[in-house]
Amino acid sequence: MERRNFIKQGCVACMAFMGAGVLLESCSPGLSLLKTTVKNKSLVVPLNKFSGTTNLLVVRGSGLENDILLVKNENSFKALNMKCTHEGVGLTATDKKIFCSAHGSVFDFNGKVLKEPALRPLTEFPTEINDDTIIIHLT
Ligand code: FES
Structure with missing residues (x-):
């Protein structure tokens, strides 16, 4: 050559x-992304990120290995670690489901396995609503 x-x-x-x-x-195509900083083992998300019809937000914390999918349900929030429980690959969320590109596992927005090979549900972080913020505790 x-x-x-x-x-x-x-x-x-x-x-x-x-x-x-x-x-x-x-x-996570089509979903809103919030980049924020981890402070005191927590992430703080403004509640106004869920104004309108959106009930899904990808939260990217500085230094975290994986994104967190924050899911709004009625008056509570669920924070799912976007790490596949099969072999630990980062996941992709759409407005329908959460997918793993490595071996095809699929999860719902409760973290439940819809399609194997993953067998365990996604890890969930505790959340707390404080005034006009949602606090995700990275315990
Ligand atoms: S790492 Fe996700 S299905 Fe294997």
């Missing part, structure tokens, strides 16, 4: 790799 072609193909490969990184940044 000529040097010029080698460099050209290398540049194309690098650009494709960078593009994949951008796609991985938002691995």
Whole structure:
């Protein structure tokens, strides 16, 4: 291979790799994402993030291995760790379900397994409503 072609193909490969990184940044298409900071082993989410009809929010805490899916139910919130209980791969949420791209497990918004090979439900973090915020406790 000529040097010029080698460099050209290398540049194309690098650009494709960078593009994949951008796609991985938002691995829950169509859902709102809140990036926030972990403080005192907690994440604080403003309640107004759930104004309107949305009942799902992806929360990305600084330094956390996986995102958290915050699900609004009537007057309570469920915070699900987006880590597959099969082999620990990060999950993707849509407005319908939560999917694992590794081996095909599917979970509902209660964290319950809808499709194996995962057998255990998703880990849930305790939540608390305090004034106009939702606090996710990372215990
Ligand atoms: S790691 Fe999710 S199904 Fe295997």
